[in-house]
Amino acid sequence: xxxxxxxxxxxxxxxxxxxxxxxxxxxxxxxxxxxxxxxxxxxxxxxxxxxxxxxxxxxxxxxxxxxxxxxxxxxxxxxxxxxxxxxxxxxxxxxxxxxxxxxxxxxxxxxxxxxxxxxxxxxxxxxxxxxxxxxxxxxxxxxxxxxxxxxxxxxxxxxxxxxxxxxxxxxxxxxxxxxxxxxxxxxxxxxxxxxxxxxxxxxxxxxxxxxxxxxxxxxxxxxxxxxxxxxxxxxxxxxxxxxxxxxxxxxxxxxxxxxxxxxxxxxxxxxxxxxxxxxxxxxxxxxxxxxxxxxxxxxxxxxxxxxxxxxxxxxxxxxxxxxxxxxxxxxxxxxxxxxxxxxxxxxxxxxxxxxxxxxxxxxxxxxxxxx
Amino acid sequence: xxxxxxxxxxxxxxxxxxxxxxxxxxxxxxxxxxxxxxxxxxxxxxxxxxxxxxxxxxxxxxxxxxxxxxxxxxxxxxxxxxxxxxxxxxxxxxxxxxxxxxxxxxxxxxxxxxxxxxxxxxxxxxxxxxxxxxxxxxxxxxxxxxxxxxxxxxxxxxxxxxxxxxxxxxxxxxxxxxxxxxxxxxxxxxxxxxxxxxxxxxxxxxxxxxxxxxxxxxxxxxxxxxxxxxxxxxxxxxxxxxxxxxx
Numbered sequence: 001x002x003x004x005x006x007x008x009x010x011x012x013x014x015x016x017x018x019x020x021x022x023x024x025x026x027x028x029x030x031x032x033x034x035x036x037x038x039x040x041x042x043x044x045x046x047x048x049x050x051x052x053x054x055x056x057x058x059x060x061x062x063x064x065x066x067x068x069x070x071x072x073x074x075x076x077x078x079x080x081x082x083x084x085x086x087x088x089x090x091x092x093x094x095x096x097x098x099x100x101x102x103x104x105x106x107x108x109x110x111x112x113x114x115x116x117x118x119x120x121x122x123x124x125x126x127x128x129x130x131x132x133x134x135x136x137x138x139x140x141x142x143x144x145x146x147x148x149x150x151x152x153x154x155x156x157x158x159x160x161x162x163x164x165x166x167x168x169x170x171x172x173x174x175x176x177x178x179x180x181x182x183x184x185x186x187x188x189x190x191x192x193x194x195x196x197x198x199x200x201x202x203x204x205x206x207x208x209x210x211x212x213x214x215x216x217x218x219x220x221x222x223x224x225x226x227x228x229x230x231x232x233x234x235x236x237x238x239x240x241x242x243x244x245x246x247x248x249x250x251x252x253x254x255x256x257x258x259x260x261x262x263x264x265x266x267x268x269x270x271x272x273x274x275x276x277x278x279x280x281x282x283x284x285x286x287x288x289x290x291x292x293x294x295x296x297x298x299x300x301x302x303x304x305x306x307x308x309x310x311x312x313x314x315x316x317x318x319x320x321x322x323x324x325x326x327x328x329x330x331x332x333x334x335x336x337x338x339x340x341x342x343x344x345x346x347x348x349x350x351x352x353x354x355x356x357x358x359x360x361x362x363x364x365x366x367x368x369x370x371x
Numbered sequence: 372x373x374x375x376x377x378x379x380x381x382x383x384x385x386x387x388x389x390x391x392x393x394x395x396x397x398x399x400x401x402x403x404x405x406x407x408x409x410x411x412x413x414x415x416x417x418x419x420x421x422x423x424x425x426x427x428x429x430x431x432x433x434x435x436x437x438x439x440x441x442x443x444x445x446x447x448x449x450x451x452x453x454x455x456x457x458x459x460x461x462x463x464x465x466x467x468x469x470x471x472x473x474x475x476x477x478x479x480x481x482x483x484x485x486x487x488x489x490x491x492x493x494x495x496x497x498x499x500x501x502x503x504x505x506x507x508x509x510x511x512x513x514x515x516x517x518x519x520x521x522x523x524x525x526x527x528x529x530x531x532x533x534x535x536x537x538x539x540x541x542x543x544x545x546x547x548x549x550x551x552x553x554x555x556x557x558x559x560x561x562x563x564x565x566x567x568x569x570x571x572x573x574x575x576x577x578x579x580x581x582x583x584x585x586x587x588x589x590x591x592x593x594x595x596x597x598x599x600x601x602x603x604x605x606x607x608x609x610x611x612x613x614x615x616x617x618x
Contacts, residue, residue, distance in 0.1 A: 078489040161444025169444060173480045173488065176498045190487070191480075363490075364441060 046344075047072040049098035049105060049370045056099060056106045058215065058319045060310025066108050069097040074349055076360035080173065081190035083138035085145055088353030089113065092360055096349070100324065100370060105338055107320040109151060109349075116311040117354030118270045120148040120209045121292030123249070123257045125284045131256035133292055140190050142356040148209035148270070150352035151309075151318060152359070154222075155202040155336035155345060159195045166365035167348035170195055170222050170235065181226045190357075194226040194235030202336040203236070204305055206318060209270045210246045214297045217305035217320065221334040240329035242300035246271070249294045256280070257290040271295045301328025301335065341370035374541050374600045382601045385537060389594040392530055396587045396594075403583070406437060423576040426569030429456050430506040439478070448473045460507040462500045474503060510570025520563050531555050531590065538593045541600045542610050551593050558586040 054065045077091040097108040121143070123131045136145025154170070156162035161169045170193045178186035185192070195201060203220040211218050219239045225231045238245075249272060251258045261269050261276040269276070272294040280290065297303055304326055309318035324338040331337070336345060344367040350359040377385070407421040424433040435449045443449060455461075455470045474482075474497050481488050482497040496502050511519070535552045562582035565575040599605060 080489075081487040165442060165444060168442070168480075169476075171480060172476075173483075173486065175475075175479060176484045176496065178485075 045072075045364070045366050047096055047098055047366060047368045049100045049368060051371070052099040052101045052106065056319065056321065058306055058308040058321055060308045060317050060319060062108065062110075062317060065099065066097055069099050069108070071095040071097050072366065074362055074366065076349065076351055076362050078361050078363065079358055080171065080361070081140070081358060083140070083142065083144045083355065083358045085136055085138050086355060086358050087144065088115075088355055088358075089351075089360060092351050092353070094349055094351060098368060100338075100341075103323060104321050105324050107153075107318075109318040109320065110315060111151075111351060112315050113149060113311070113351075113353060114314050115149075115354065116316075117147065117149045118209050119146055119289075120270050121146050121248075122270065123290040123292055125282075125286050125288045125290075127286045129286075131290075133250075138358075139187065140357075141187060142189075142358070144355045144358060147352075147354045147356050148207060149311075149316065149354055150208060150359075151206040151316070152350045152352070153202075153204040154348045154350075155204070156347065156365075157200045157202055157221075157333065157336055159199040159201050159222075162201065163346045163365060166346065166363070167201075167350070167361060168363065170201055172226075183228060192226070192234040193222050195222055195224045197224045199224060200333050202334065204320070204322075206307055206309060206320070208309060208311075208316075210293055210295050211298075212307065212309050213271060213273055214295055215306055215308055216297055216303050217307045218298070219302050219305050219335070223333075237334075238298075239302040239304075239334045240300055241298050241302035244296040244298035244303060246293050246295040249290070249292055251280070256282075257292075259294060260290050301326065301331060304328055304335075338368075338370070344369050372540055374537070374597060377601070386598055386601055388533070389537070389598050392534060392594045393591050395530075396591050400587060419576065419580070422580055423569070423573055426566055426576055426579060427510045427573070428453070429509050431503070432456065434506075442477050442481075444473075444477055448477065456507045456509075460504055462504075466500060470503075471500075511566050516567050520566065523563055524559070527559055527586075531559065534590055534593050534597075537597045541597050542605070543596060543600070544609060544611050547596075547609065551589050551596075554585055555589040555593070558582040558589060562586055 048070060050069050052065055053068065054063075056065055057063065072095065074094045074096065075091065076094060079086075079090065092111050092113070094109060094111040096110075099106045099108075119134075121133055121135060123133050126132050134146045136143055136147075138144055154162075154167045159169050171191060172180050172194060173191040174180055174185050174189075178184060180189070180192050181194075201222040203222055205218040205220050206212065207218055221237055221239060222235045223237065225235045225237075228234060231237065249257045249259055257280045259272055259277050260280045261272055262278045263276065270291050270293070272291050274296055277294065284290070305320060305322045307318060307320045309316055311317075324341075326335045326337065328335070338345060346365045346367055348362065348365060350361045352359045374382075374385075407425070408418050421433075421437050424436045426433075428436070432449060432453045435443050435452065451469050451473060455465055458465075460466075478497050480486060481491045482495055483491075484493050484496045484498065486493055497506075535555065538548055538552055541548065559582075562579055565578040565582065569575040569579060
């Protein structure tokens with residue numbers, strides 16, 4: 001007691017001297033900034049996957065099981081190009097949670113999106129009885145008007161630099177002459193994705209219209225192809241498949257739809273799924289819409305990620321499930337393998353707000369760890 | 372006139388100014404910490420190597436070690452560029468095969484005339500040899516010196532003269548005032564002169580750091596002391612005798 005009093009008065013006297021004052025200021029500043037910086041750095045770049053207690057139902061709803069996992073928050077506020085008819089978000093905050101069990105890893109992705117965009121290239125009956133497919137292409141020939149909401153993950157497999165700068169390693173934009181790798185891309189593509197030789201990235205492409213109704217993610221990957229003669233989409237490929245996919249719903253002379261849904265008026269029916277598919281019979285009135293696309297579930301490696309996304313009150317909630325280790329054809333080069341739960345796995349996230357390719361992305365990289 | 376004899380409103384106004392100066396100095400320190408360290412958030416101790424690089428390496432290499440580091444795929448790429456510059460930055464096969472490849476992969480997306488990336492910098496394209504070679508000169512060129520030095524000199528002089536004057540009217544013993552006021556100005560000149568000199572010797576990188584520290588220290592100390600003088604009774608030991616008698 002006495003001791004602290006003496007010490008206290010000594011301290012007070014010390015602080016009153018100029019040297020004491022200045023050093024107190026310095027110490028105070030130091031402590032303050034260190035606390036601040038640790039606080040900032042604690043808001044970190046790691047998503048921890050925790051062991052699930054119960055089974056997870058993929059339904060686009062947040063069940064209690066997710067309470068166990070803590071969320072990673074990712075701000076997406078970059079766009080690769082300025083599409084001249086882009087009306088989507090310029091920034092979005094995405095939260096991600098992850099759980100795992102003996103065989104599977106699960107993700108819960110949520111983000112606010114004021115518009116639920118599903119009207120992808122619909123056929124619309126005109127006043128004169130003809131049919132017209134609605135499109136809204138930008139200066140690069142990509143749609144930002146009649147498209148769909150999408151979400152994508154990039155998972156590093158063995159791409160140089162991915163662990164440091166994320167998706168950016170695959171991103172190649174037109175140079176001053178409008179070329180990418182020497183090929184003129186003016187009016188065709190603002191950018192292309194490809195890696196360096198022998199390197200691949202796993203790409204999980206969630207598509208709200210084309211595959212979400214079937215409960216699948218389009219499992220794709222990026223490799224080093226940088227020549228459109230080899231692959232029209234350059235380094236971007238679908239994983240190996242044994243069947244399924246989507247085709248345009250168009251009749252032989254391209255003047256209208258070929259098929260339609262058995263039950264009309266299904267609000268989310270912007271694609272035609274196998275159980276609904278029936279030949280198109282025109283009993284419609286002007287203004288009626290028919291889906292522009294038909295989807296069948298992928299079988300094989302391309303269809304080995306399950307999902308269900310739902311949009312409620314301005315928010316997308318997407319649940320995802322995949323085997324920790326996949327065994328499909330060429331799985332080792334097309335899929336990230338969560339085979340060692342003590343390792344960290346690098347990933348990046350992008351959101352496509354009713355846009356074919358203009359996506360909101362983040363710089364840098366995030367890591368998934370298993371707890 | 373003495374600081375403590377000012378009326379309440381004058382004290383209030385002056386305190387606002389002094390607190391602002393201290394905050395400004397602290398934010399400058401934070402910025403420096405961010406620029407010259409590996410981290411991209413919070414306060415960090417600057418890394419001497421980066422300070423040296425900033426003032427002696429070419430803009431290309433120093434940016435790759437500093438503000439553009441996050442876009443470099445691997446550290447080895449910086450060495451490739453540095454090697455090319457060390458060997459004369461020629462428009463040779465090495466440039467076309469190695470250097471341009473790294474720049475295309477890591478930099479051109481933003482550094483091109485027509486880039487529309489959110490963080491594009493179309494005013495600083497790296498599209499061709501001619502574009503790129505402009506950023507290979509080591510250290511601060513006369514142009515860069517002129518561009519940056521005058522902003523710093525004028526800017527710092529304006530608030531330094533005010534802080535010095537406030538200090539001059541404080542009640543502290545003369546030696547404290549003289550020491551702090553001189554330290555502020557001498558450190559400023561040394562700091563900025565060393566920007567230029569750093570390309571000739573690494574010693575000046577240390578001068579930059581030390582002088583910068585003294586500069587910020589002196590400004591904060593003067594502002595802090597004057598604040599104390601405005602609002603508190605100070606121990607006699609640090610006060611000038613005239614101030615003591617009027618006490």
